[in-house]
Amino acid sequence: MHEGLTKNISNSNLINQNVLGLKCRDCGKFFEIGNNYVCDECFGALDVLYNEEKIRFNKETVVFRESTLWRYKELLPFEPPEVILGIKAGFTPLIKSIRLAQYLGLKELYLKNDCVNPTYSFKDRPAALGVTAAIVFGMKYVGCASTGNLASATAAYAARANLPCLIFIPYNTEKAKIFQVQSYGARIIAVEGTYDDANRIASQAADIYHIGIVNINLRPYYVEGSKTLAYEVAEQLGWQAPDVFIVPTASGAMFNAICRGFEQLYNIDLIKRLPSKPVVAQAQGCNPIVDAFKKNKDYVDIIDKPNTIALSLAIGNPGDGTYVIRRLKEKGIAEDANDDEIIEGIKLLAKFEGIYCEPAGGVAIAVLKKLVEQGKIEKDEKVVCYITGNGLKTPEAIANSLPDPILIKPNIRYLEKVING
Ligand SMILES: Cc1ncc(COP(=O)(O)O)c(C=O)c1O
Ligand SMILES: [Zn+2]
Known part of the structure; x- marks a missing residue:
């Protein structure tokens, strides 16, 4: 496989047959598959290029595959070695919201719960x-x-x-x-x-x-993994894209990858239409993409000193920022949330849906709420919110906004006052 292209590659047997090479996102220059990552002509980012016409992916047989992200191996650059496969990443639940949807007045809200990945985030x-x-x-x-x-x-x-x-x-x-x-x-x-x-x-x-x-x-190759957030949602919705999807964003790599994932499914005819409203959600204390979007700029201004409880989103110089802005100019929305709104978002998700997320998830929920209130997300749109990290990783984020436990002496009669007020 890939004779001549792969002479410096140790395990070329793991490379997907339909991978043609790498292509510069900016000038389109082609590169052989290898461990290069930036275009030597224009410094643009390189993406894996597939021969999409040759991809054979069958909706009927995929259901019999293991519940991991590797079930979409035709759309990924590599087959996994056993050591990587065995950890069983991905295929996390897509949960239909009942109570949060009612609270927000939405008819169809889904939560992609990536808190339950093996290391407890979408990463x-x-x-x-x-x-x-x-x-x-x-x-x-x-x-x-x-x-x-x-x-x-x-x-x-x-x-x-x-x-x-x-x-x-x-x-x-x-x-x-x-x-x-x-x-x-x-x-x-x-x-x-x-x-x-x-x-x-x-x-x-x-x-x-x-x-x-x-x-x-x-x-x-790394960014290709996050495309599976689009594949799984499409499969879990019965091979359909949502109208709206909301992505907590720092470097912009995940947002870009999810967009590319839906585009690939569309190109190979697995879904009939693309999402109409991709949403970038950022923390107000580190919002370079939202800021550029709102000011209608083509580039992002670097934020030197991020200041937010959403530490996982604190990237002041987003690597994929200009690409995200380009996409948003075609379609989409970018909005931010401050720390209080992020904490409220975490609590809403926990209280209504039993999902305990880290501040990045709180950002997604807070932005969802804001956009519904502003009428930018409509009641009957099908919405998917990506919940990307587990709350157990970030107890310090909400510790100060929770009440102390009720302390009683070790005798049942002390409970009576608590229960009966
Ligand atoms: C939980 C969580 N959500 C979202 C993101 C944002 O991802 P990206 O940098 O690809 O925009 C990160 C990044 O570290 C993260 O840890
Ligand atoms: Zn280039």
């Missing part, structure tokens, strides 16, 4: 593909730059693949996420600065020490 998806890319290209060391969730996902997949792992995070990353990473055996470099500082150092480390940094030099 299992890109990390599974990124670490597989490292295996395909025979890399001996992996890592990532992360606001926390990608860190634990990369570390878990590296552990399964028996690859040493180096994680770059900003120093203020939540404790639970750090403990999770360390438990998987990865080493953490906490950078005294922002995510963007951590990202810059990771990028230099990738070049100097030949580390497979999944979201930098393996990015074309």
